[in-house]
Amino acid sequence: MYIGSTDTRGLMHCLWEIIDNAVDEALAGFGDRIEVTLDADGSVQVVDHARGIPVDREPRTGLSGVEVVFTKLHAGGKFGAGSYNAAGGLHGVGASVVNALSARLDVEVDRDGATYGMSFRRGTPGTFAGPGPDAAFTPGGSLQKLRRARKGASGTRIRYWPDRQIFTPDAGLDLEQLTGRARQTSFLVPGLSLVITDARSGEPVTEEHRHDGGISEFCEFLAPDASLTDVVRLQGRDTFTETVPMLDDESGALHPTDVERTLEVDVALRWGTGYDTVTRSFVNIIATPKGGTHVTGFERAVTRTVVKVLEGTRLLRSGEEVTKEDALEGLTSVVTVRLDEPQFEGQTKEVLGTPAASRIVAKVVEGELKQFLTSTRREEKAQARSVLEKVVSASRARVQARSAREAQRRKNALESSTLPAALADCRSTSTERSELFIVEGESAMGTAKLARNSEFQALLPIRGKILNVQRASVGDMLKNKECAQIIQVVGAGSGRTFDLDAARYGKIIFMADADSDGAHIRCLLATLFFRYMRPLVDAGRVFTAVPPLHRFEITNPRKGQDRYVYTYSDVEYQRKAAELTKKGIRFSEPQRYKGLGEMDADQLAETTMNPRHRSLRRITVDDAAAAERTFEVLMGDEVAPRKDFIVQGAYRLDAERIDA
Template sequence: MVPRGHVTKPTESRDYEARHLLVLEGLEAVRKRPAMYIGSTDTRGLMHCVWEVIDNAVDEALAGHGTSIEVTLGADGSVLVVDHARGIPVDQEPRTGLSGVEVVFTKLHAGGKFGAGSYNAAGGLHGVGASVVNALSSRLDVEVDRDSATWSMSFRRGVPGTFDGPGSDAPFTPGGGLRRTGKVRKGVSGTRIRYWPDRQIFAPDADLDATLLGDRARQTSFLVPGLALTITDERGPEITVEEHRHDGGIAEFCEYLATDPAVTDVLRLQGSDTFTETVPMLDDATGALSPTDVERTLDVDVALRWGTGYDTTVRSFVNIIATPKGGTHLTGFERALTRSVAKVLEGTRLLKAGEEVTKDDTMEGLTAVVTVRLDEPQFEGQTKEVLGTPAASRLVARIVEDELRGFLTSTRREEKAQARAVLEKVVSASRARVQARATREAQRRKNALESSSLPAALADCRSTDTERSELFIVEGESAMGTAKLARSSEFQALLPIRGKILNVQRASVGDMLKNKECAQIIQVVGAGTGRSFDLDAARYGKIIFMADADSDGAHIRCLLATLFFRYMRPLVDAGRVFTAVPPLHRFELTNPRKGQERYIYTYSDAEYQRKAAELTKKGIRFAEPQRYKGLGEMDADQLADTTMNPRHRALRRITVDDAAAAERVFEVLMGDEVAPRKEFIVEGAYQLDAERIDA
């Protein structure tokens, strides 16, 4: 009998003994928790395995062995990586009694990158790369050319053995070690690794991404000058091959990343320094770990240049391994950049009293590649996305500051002019930031419910539901009058603009904020501008440009698109910016058939011609078609039915699939340089059908 109110606990919770403990042997831990080693089991994790194998070959090239690497994505789902370096050791490892190949592919934390002298600076540090790939592969074959012979070994999910036939599904017999399978010429060496990712581990939709692989190969070719990487993709209807080799190093990489016109040449900031690191070392005599001071060398190599744009592109690397989330080396670089520019500005008259520069000011328009090389760097996690070595911050900061101040204070004519341009750009960015902050703070102080807080020209909607509300930016006062009658005031707001707004691609941030139309649009959207733009603060779910269906209207839409792309890009990225599609013509049928609409609208001259021919052929009579010269010529019910009513209208969403390409297009169409725009127009003229010109 259990007393009322008494809660019994399950008996299983008390049954916890040593027999319930699970000990994972060898590579079982990798298969049990793969995300711990490769980040995830989707495409990202699948590609991480590829990087692990390639990076081992790159480390060989970095150590001065081998100048080419070939990567093949097989039609059968396999990945083949070939290098022509020293080859994985094939002799016996004394502690395990296994061949070097078997140690590398079956033992975690085993390799030549633990300070044994094989590599001075390498990307592979934890000795788990090859063994993790092996554990997560349904089949892995390795061939090593070394000592005038070819040595071979195969594995299934980390277990050594032999396959009876090609492919990952071939019959497998466990057992057996490294085999001598052929001869090669004396002096020939290298490694061939082919593996099939285990689909028991990876998600069904995980796929090898040739584009990502090509980007990574290009990046590596910049970081290791003279190394050629060939990527072959055999999976499609046609075999594609791309080769990447760049002898210019990170200076060429910096030029490749930069998309805006240059303010400076590419600057190379280089230096080296030493630091002492206390690390736990295993005492062979006592078997205990004891703190030991080790002297390390840190090599710093930075390529940077300033451009006329506003975006910042910084890539950081440690021993050629990308650190997308930065770390201590990037922190040191940013601190040195800000400090050196600020100190040089103190000795000039460019900054007024009370003005100061921040990191964002100095990095506006900056493109930089920051690389460091050191023995045994401390990373946060196996995926090596963040460098944690504390001394890197201090040493990188000192080297970069010394080198950069030398450029900024140079007395050579060319460098002096470029340094002056950089300082003026930083000061301009500082003032624009202060002005933008003042505008933003003033906007935040305003109460959105008070009509006086928003422009008088705005005809706001009643709904406070952001997802449902729409803001129409309307060209012209006459169109505004019609639109007021045509809209649904419940959720549609109207903001008129007078003609063509400022071309913000050619204007500074300060000029943009002073422009009445631009300032009103930013104020009404209510989410700020630039880096401080807050998408969640936007007052409307859709922003719709509504201009006449003529060349002037197209120009206005282009100017508006430029404003949103440059200063409110998150709205564009989120797919919340549209252009309305007003009709060009209207047919009025004089004898409409039952169920047929009395009015038919067409949206282009070609559609007008087809519709007129179709009606004539069917014997449907119609009055002289009306051509609209502007939105103001339409009646309110016509504008509502064709352009504003969500049930009948058509909208074109403005999207950006490639931000860099879009930036280049905006610069050609709207930028300061006339020559590229003229070339664009001349080339386009030959593609234009002369019969379509409405003359």
């Protein structure tokens, strides 16, 4: 669970945990040199010259600080509330996990003028009769004082042999990964030397990494192109309140407690002449290769700031827009944040989940980057102008490329014989502007043809209820005429091969009657799109139309007053009727629409299709796992869960709404 896997990746993660503990000490200002040695017998040694792990007794457990660190989860200083933190240590959960996954682990600590030592086998303290993990082992024992330490010496030496009963036979320590990690850390902690020695075969090979330039130097190192700007540093800090469970010493219960945290932001970035975007992100010098809230806040802030600054210039033409991809084109950046007890999505720490990081990083980046882009200093002003011109150029190139693709795709689609004859396509070649209405019933289709704007609104009729694809196989779904036609018309494929950029329409709109059958049809369509065209739903491009339920006809409308008033729910109908009566406005018996076909073209256009007056409901997926479960309950093969769902919700049902 803690290292992610038992292959090379997991083996390397164990090493990262031990190295990171030593780096934490350097970050705190203790020690400026870490030595890592890969030995020929399969062991790994990590040596630091920091304070050394505390050796005094921890009052709650009665164990030495060393034994607590290497045998207890969440006992280290990284976890804030533990008593070990009060003793001054900074080691966390990683040491105990590595110990449990090691056939042997030896630790020596120089502290308070003495050298202390202790050994473990698969997390159990004890004594080995000789060198190596195969020596006879006697369980039991505690931290021992071995000898006097050199005057002024302090630090920790850890040597461990990974347990080959746990890790796969082909798992091995990757020197290239280790070297890359050491180089990366030396950039993130200026003044820290990391010495890597590979003694696994023949003559030991040693390599030392030290970079005093910090993340500015790292940014230059990562950049794949010639520079358009100098490296810009964006730094700041802010506080936020986080609710965390705290253990009550008296009751032994956990209580939610508000804790004020400080988050420090340090970003180095520079734009280059190329087109690739390179971003490296870190939390407390831990790499987050899959990003997280800090990267989200950074990218949003860069885009927003560039757009705001461009609005104050004449570089953008009317109607032109800048997207995130335009603003980040050619950008190389290193995003680092530091905070106590960060929340990661998973113990392997690849994604930061702390919500406040997004807001604070965005705030810092916006303020600092705006100063650079609006600077009046000659050199910075010229560089900022180059950046803005590059962003505008990227925006125009994107639009031109997209227009060319859309024109060709539309041409190919229209010339092919695969599009169904029932499709009433639109004339526009702009995907962003075009809309596809999936219309229930032939009668509604006839009215919709007269009501639509054929410039950008396309219509596809379906006859009644389509196949429930939650129960059907892929083969059955593709054989179904209605489903196949919808997939063909959308034009982006289905399932794993679905290509969002190939979709022919910017909006997909379900238009069905405002009754229970219409709701069922919308549910079936939503199931089809969620299961086989999910990226459209994720992108927020799938909607349902909202047709009216009632129409009031004002008997004697005053000047400027609409003759017809529409309502979209029973509650709104009752409120509107009461309002008109109170105002003394006379109206004929309200009309109750049972279907779209009852409306004429003008009414359908005014209430449901005209973008100026209509209402649309966007179909979104806030929680993918919950959505999967909901679709399975409502539309899946298992009847019992659906029955339980209906029974549990029955008491909330208004009996008068049952269409029977």
